[in-house]
Amino acid sequence: MHLHVDRSSVDRCRAFARRIVEPVQAYIRAHSTLSVERTVLRLLGVDGVDSSEIPLPNVVVDSLPRERLQWGIALPFGHALAQTRLEPATLARAIADGEVSLASFAGVADAAARSALHGYVESALAQIGARRGERDALLERLPQLPPPLLYVIVASGNIYEDRTAAVAAAEAGAQIIAVIRSTGQSLLDFVPYGPTTEGFGGTYATQANFRIMREALDEASERLERYVMLTNYASGLCMPEIAAMAAVERLDVLLNDSMYGILFRDINMRRTFVDQHFSRMLNAYSGIIINTGEDNYLTTADAVAQAPAVLASQFINEAFAHDAGLPDEQIGLGDAYEIDPDLPDGFLYEVAQAQLARQIFPKAPLKYMPPTKHMTGDIFKGHLVDAMFNLTSVTTGQTIHLCGMLTEAIHTPFLADRMLSIENARYVMNTARHFGEEIEVKQGGIIDRRAAHVLRECEALLERVAEMGLTSAIEAALFADVSRSPEGGRGLEGVFAREEGYWNPFEDALAGATSRG
Numbered sequence: 001m002h003l004h005v006d007r008s009s010v011d012r013c014r015a016f017a018r019r020i021v022e023p024v025q026a027y028i029r030a031h032s033t034l035s036v037e038r039t040v041l042r043l044l045g046v047d048g049v050d051s052s053e054i055p056l057p058n059v060v061v062d063s064l065p066r067e068r069l070q071w072g073i074a075l076p077f078g079h080a081l082a083q084t085r086l087e088p089a090t091l092a093r094a095i096a097d098g099e100v101s102l103a104s105f106a107g108v109a110d111a112a113a114r115s116a117l118h119g120y121v122e123s124a125l126a127q128i129g130a131r132r133g134e135r136d137a138l139l140e141r142l143p144q145l146p147p148p149l150l151y152v153i154v155a156s157g158n159i160y161e162d163r164t165a166a167v168a169a170a171e172a173g174a175q176i177i178a179v180i181r182s183t184g185q186s187l188l189d190f191v192p193y194g195p196t197t198e199g200f201g202g203t204y205a206t207q208a209n210f211r212i213m214r215e216a217l218d219e220a221s222e223r224l225e226r227y228v229m230l231t232n233y234a235s236g237l238c239m240p241e242i243a244a245m246a247a248v249e250r251l252d253v254l255l256n257d258s259m260y261g262i263l264f265r266d267i268n269m270r271r272t273f274v275d276q277h278f279s280r281m282l283n284a285y286s287g288i289i290i291n292t293g294e295d296n297y298l299t300t301a302d303a304v305a306q307a308p309a310v311l312a313s314q315f316i317n318e319a320f321a322h323d324a325g326l327p328d329e330q331i332g333l334g335d336a337y338e339i340d341p342d343l344p345d346g347f348l349y350e351v352a353q354a355q356l357a358r359q360i361f362p363k364a365p366l367k368y369m370p371p372t373k374h375m376t377g378d379i380f381k382g383h384l385v386d387a388m389f390n391l392t393s394v395t396t397g398q399t400i401h402l403c404g405m406l407t408e409a410i411h412t413p414f415l416a417d418r419m420l421s422i423e424n425a426r427y428v429m430n431t432a433r434h435f436g437e438e439i440e441v442k443q444g445g446i447i448d449r450r451a452a453h454v455l456r457e458c459e460a461l462l463e464r465v466a467e468m469g470l471t472s473a474i475e476a477a478l479f480a481d482v483s484r485s486p487e488g489g490r491g492l493e494g495v496f497a498r499e500e501g502y503w504n505p506f507e508d509a510l511a512g513a514t515s516r517g
Contacts, residue, residue, distance in 0.1 A: 001395060001436040003352070003451045004443055005359050009459050016462035017315040020470050025323055027270065028277045032502065034189065034494035036278050037061050037073040039240040043124040043506055044077070044117070045088040047207070049193045050096040057241070058190050059096045065103070070499040078113025079105035088120060114505075121505045125285070131250040132287040135227075138218075142227040144175055146433075148368070148393045148401035150425050151231070152418055155180035157199030159209045163216045168415050170220045170228045173422045176253060176400060178231035179213055181205050186236025186265045187490055191245070205232050205242055210249035229253060231291070234279050235261050237271070237491050243279035247286035253332065253400070254283060258320045259313065260293035262474060262489065263482045264300075269471060271491035280324030281510040290326065291400065292317040295336030295369035297480040303338040303373075307353055308457035309479050310335060314357060315462060316470070318364075325510070328363035332400055336369035337389040341381075345446055347388055352450035354396040355441075368393045370404030379406040383424060390428035395436040401425065 038057035048056050061073055068076060080091055083105050094100040152174040154165040159179075166177040182199030185192075195212060196204040203209060210232065217228045229252035234242040239256070246254055258276050261267035283290055294310045294317075301309075314333040321331045335357055339346040357366055371385045386404035393401045403421040405413045413421070441447050465473040477483040 001355060001439050001441060003355050003359055003441055004448055005356065006452065006455060009455050010360055013312075013315050013455075013459050013462050014319070016459070016466045017312075017319040019466040020316055020462065021319040021323060024273050024320075024470055025277075028274050030498055031270070031274050031495055032072065032498055032504070033271055033274050033491075033496070034061055035238050035275050036240050036504070037069065038238075039244050039278065039282075040072070040074050040504055040506060041077065041088070041092065042241055042244050044120045045124070046092040047089065047193075048093070053193070054096075055190050055193055056092045056096055060092050060102070063095055063102060066496065068103070068106075070496055070502065072498070072502050072504050074117060074503050074505050075110055075113050076102040076105065078117040079108035079110075082112040082116035083108050110501075114503075117505055121509060124506070125509055128247045128282075128286050131248065132285075135250055135252065135287060138221065138227045142221050142225055144227055144229075147365075147397075147399045148425075148429060149175040149229070149399060150422055151176040151178060151367075151400050151402045152422065153178045153180050153402070153413075155202045155412055157182065157201070157203050158197040159195055159203050159212050160197065162203050163213060165415060165418075166213060167216055167220050169418050169422070170217065170224060172419045173426050174228070174403070174418070175226070176229040176231055177213070177217060178253075178402075179203055179205070179209070181233045186233070186261060186267065189237045189491065189494065191238050191241050205245075207245040207249060210245055210251060214249050214251070231255070234283070234290075235293075236265060237267060237275075237494070239272075239275040240279040240282065243282040243286075243288070246288060247282055251288060253289045253291060254279075255293065256280060256283060256290040257293035257334075258317050259474065259479060260296060262484050263480050264293070264296050266484065266489045268489035268492040268495070269474060269484060269486055271489075271495050274495060276320065277324050278504075278507065280321055280326055281507065284325040284327070284330065285510050287330070289330050289332045289365050289400075290321065291332040291367045292334045294334040295338070295367075298336045298338035299373050301481040303336070303340070304343070304349060306480065307349075307454045308461050310353070311356065311360075311454055311458040312461045312465070313479060314361065315458070316465075318361065328361070329365065331361070332365040332367045333357065333361055334367045334369065337371050337392060337404075338369075338373045340374055341371070341385050347392070348446045349450050350389075350392050351396060352447045353454060354392050354398060355447070356451045356454060358396050358398070365399035367400040367402070368398040369402050370408075372404075372408050375408040377409050379410075382406045382408060383420070386421065387424055387428055390425045391432055391435075394429040394432050395439075397436060 041057040152169040154162040180202035183201035231253040234254040383406040
């Protein structure tokens with residue numbers, strides 16, 4: 001299957017996306033955030049909580065006056081390490097207990113701080129590199145079934161119940177398990193600590209929960225003789241911290257969008273742009289595939305009308321990802337099958353959109369989301385609509401396929417619901433495995449005209465955004481019909497300008513690693 005895509009228009013879209021992203025990148029280079037600095041500490045080995053259950057990375061960063069944080073947490077922490085000769089975890093505990101104050105080591109030379117940190121930075125990167133090597137070796141020894149990879153969610157709120165559901169889903173044929181995050185966690189400016197058994201609408205993303213699920217899926221992978229991948233969310237106010245934890249615990253996929261938190265969680269855009277950049281640098285180094293969130297546009301606005309904005313966002317997400325060092329093979333751009341099922345020829349429109357993305361981003365592991373907006377509770381119709389979604393996915397060569405649930409709009413899926421969903425997808429994808437290679441798109445037909453229209457409108461939208469600037473475009477509600485102010489939303493107080501001499505040792509190391517790669 002092949003669309004007649006205007007390649008010159010695609011090139012112009014990418015050029016506009018580059019113009020859109022460049023001024024934002026200039027802002028990113030000049031700023032840092034509380035979460036970025038906490039991530040530096042986590043990578044150095046700072047973990048745990050104090051006597052009040054406050055995470056130690058928060059305690060250490062908050063202990064430093066903001067006017068001194070503008071040079072980054074690494075130098076003050078390194079000064080203390082050099083003077084006290086404590087391990088990072090022990091030093092953090094001493095700071096939390098009030099035994100040590102970072103402010104008292106200002107007289108220590110910066111060179112001594114850098115030297116004291118060097119071994120810990122190298123060790124952290126080596127650990128992440130080793131986890132990436134483990135994944136590569138497992139995928140070679142326990143190869144996945146061919147894409148579209150069947151992606152199933154678990155969301156009980158209890159990590160141990162999620163573990164049971166995840167293993168059952170893998171045994172039924174799921175290839176990727178996503179642990180849905182507890183409602184509202186993206187708005188927390190800290191990462192909960194330890195295993196959790198309570199959550200609303202999902203399970204808290206913690207390093208302990210990551211480890212519990214990874215170990216369970218590794219055991220299932222060995223038994224099933226195919227590697228089962230694990231997904232969570234690197235979004236919200238702790239985006240880079242979660243990316244660091246995921247790298248250490250060998251997650252495979254992270255939801256990580258440049259604008260999702262801004263539009264759908266009202267997180268300040270300046271905070272989001274800075275945090276997403278460092279988180280994506282970590283993802284690039286650790287080999288984690290990102291998934292972007294364009295599917296969410298179609299839950300707040302009409303899928304037909306928003307199609308150009310979905311494509312425009314994919315171009316913008318790609319540009320941001322490239323700036324962070326992510327190769328195309330790790331940029332899982334999003335889309336969704338959300339056109340009103342009562343629309344005549346809606347299926348043809350869905351095929352046009354999916355195939356357009358496949359041809360424009362040929363190396364990207366595209367993520368295709370299922371029907372949700374127009375699900376009514378009629379499980380029979382829902383199962384049929386999911387089958388059409390499955391057919392679109394396999395026909396257009398999507399990579400990551402979130403299985404639709406026939407009970408969408410009724411309740412959180414039961415194990416039996418997931419089993420039926422996987423059976424539906426496996427049947428369609430087996431019986432129509434090479435359907436896309438056997439059909440041709442009629443030039444000038446409905447599919448061809450629809451794809452051309454979406455691309456033209458996308459180019460016009462990107463040109464408009466390039467002229468007005470991304471922050472102004474978001475404020476003008478050009479994406480998903482949602483307006484956000486550059487000064488509004490949560491987390492702006494956690495953004496600060498870098499002073500000359502600011503130092504983030506991991507940023508420097510990751511930038512060098514990705515430029516060499």
